[in-house]
Amino acid sequence: xxxxxxxxxxxxxxxxxxxxxxxxxxxxxxxxxxxxxxxxxxxxxxxxxxxxxxxxxxxxxxxxxxxxxxxxxxxxxxxxxxxxxxxxxxxxxxxxxxxxxxxxxxxxx
Amino acid sequence: xxxxxxxxxxxxxxxxxxxxxxxxxxxxxxxxxxxxxxxxxxxxxxxxxxxxxxxxxxxxxxxxxxxxxxxxxxxxxxxxxxxxxxxxxxxxxxxxxxxxxxxxxxxxxxxxx
Numbered sequence: 117x118x119x120x121x122x123x124x125x126x127x128x129x130x131x132x133x134x135x136x137x138x139x140x141x142x143x144x145x146x147x148x149x150x151x152x153x154x155x156x157x158x159x160x161x162x163x164x165x166x167x168x169x170x171x172x173x174x175x176x177x178x179x180x181x182x183x184x185x186x187x188x189x190x191x192x193x194x195x196x197x198x199x200x201x202x203x204x205x206x207x208x209x210x211x212x213x214x215x216x217x218x219x220x221x222x223x224x225x
Numbered sequence: 226x227x228x229x230x231x232x233x234x235x236x237x238x239x240x241x242x243x244x245x246x247x248x249x250x251x252x253x254x255x256x257x258x259x260x261x262x263x264x265x266x267x268x269x270x271x272x273x274x275x276x277x278x279x280x281x282x283x284x285x286x287x288x289x290x291x292x293x294x295x296x297x298x299x300x301x302x303x304x305x306x307x308x309x310x311x312x313x314x315x316x317x318x319x320x321x322x323x324x325x326x327x328x329x330x331x332x333x334x335x336x337x338x
Contacts, residue, residue, distance in 0.1 A: 148324040159316060159329040160268070203268065211256045211323045212281055217267035 117142055120206050122216035129194045129223050136190040137219045139204030148207040149187045151178055153200045154218065160203055163189075194223045227251075229330035231317050237336045243305040246333045248317030249298055258318040258327055259292055259302050268316070274300065307337045 122139045129135040141149075149166035164171065166178040166187050177190040187206075191198055201218040208214060230249040238244050250257045258273040272282040277294045285292070289308070294300040304311055314334050318327040 150326050159331050162326045162328070165326060205327070207324055209323075210280060211275060211320065212270070212273060213258060213318075213320070213327050214270055215260075215268040 118216075119143060119208075120204060120214050120216040122204060122219045124217060125220040125222075127219065127221045129191075129198075129221060131194055131196060131223055131225055133194050134190065134192050135194060135221060136188060137202070137221075138186045138188045139206075139216050139219075140184075140186040141204075141206045142185070143206070143208050144182075144185060145209055146185075146206045147209050149178075149180055150205040150207075150213075151176075151187075151189050152203040152205055152215070154203055155200050160215075163202070191221070194221075196223050196225065199223045229317055229319055229328055231315075231330035231333050233333060234331060235334045235336075237338065238307055240308055240337055241306045242337075243303065244307045244311075244335060244337075246302040246315050246317075246335070248300045248302075248330060250300070250317070250319030251321075251328060252298065254319035254321050254328075256320040256322075256327070257294060257300050258316075258320075259300070260316040260318065261313045262316060262332075263313045271302070304335075307335075309337045312336050 151163040152160040153163045154160040170179045175192045179188045203218045204216045259271040271284045274294045314332045316332045318329045320327040
């Protein structure tokens with residue numbers, strides 16, 4: 117089993133719709149969690165950190181479920197510009213940051 | 226802040242040649258990471274440093290790969306000899322603390338022919 121797993125998608129989403137997807141991690145001692153966005157042939161860029169209480173940044177909401185060992189990302193009112201690959205990152209401790217393979221989101225007009 | 230700077234952006238080399246990738250982390254960041262990204266394997270952590278000291282190199286695929294960080298503002302990843310299966314995008318990233326986010330450089334796209 118991979119340490120950090122994501123559904124590769126693609127998730128095809130009509131513009132204006134809501135999409136949500138998860139990322140599971142295997143190490144219960146993981147300390148911190150992040151969502152990154154990666155556009156084609158570009159570097160990953162931080163989208164948001166994921167806090168235990170959940171957090172929201174505009175149309176994006178991130179949740180952490182420690183009991184089931186997953187994090188989630190929800191995008192409301194999807195825009196064409198949201199089309200990208202979303203990578204989850206898990207800090208296993210001692211600063212070691214591991215990434216999932218990414219979930220592709222395609223927003224269609 | 227200039228961000229993480231990697232060079233070269235693109236590298237095409239022949240099998241058997243030595244390749245050196247370079248990275249300048251964000252000033253003040255104590256952690257530096259080298260990742261490799263391919264379609265098949267995604268983003269793999271190769272090695273990371275804390276205060277210039279290698280902490281975990283378990284992701285380095287073979288002895289052909291080596292990484293150094295001689296000072297806080299410079300790191301290299303070397304492949305010798307290179308092979309076609311090393312073709313990938315190599316990212317360097319840095320972070321400021323043990324549980325903080327990492328910031329990525331633009332990557333080096335390596336093609337070994």
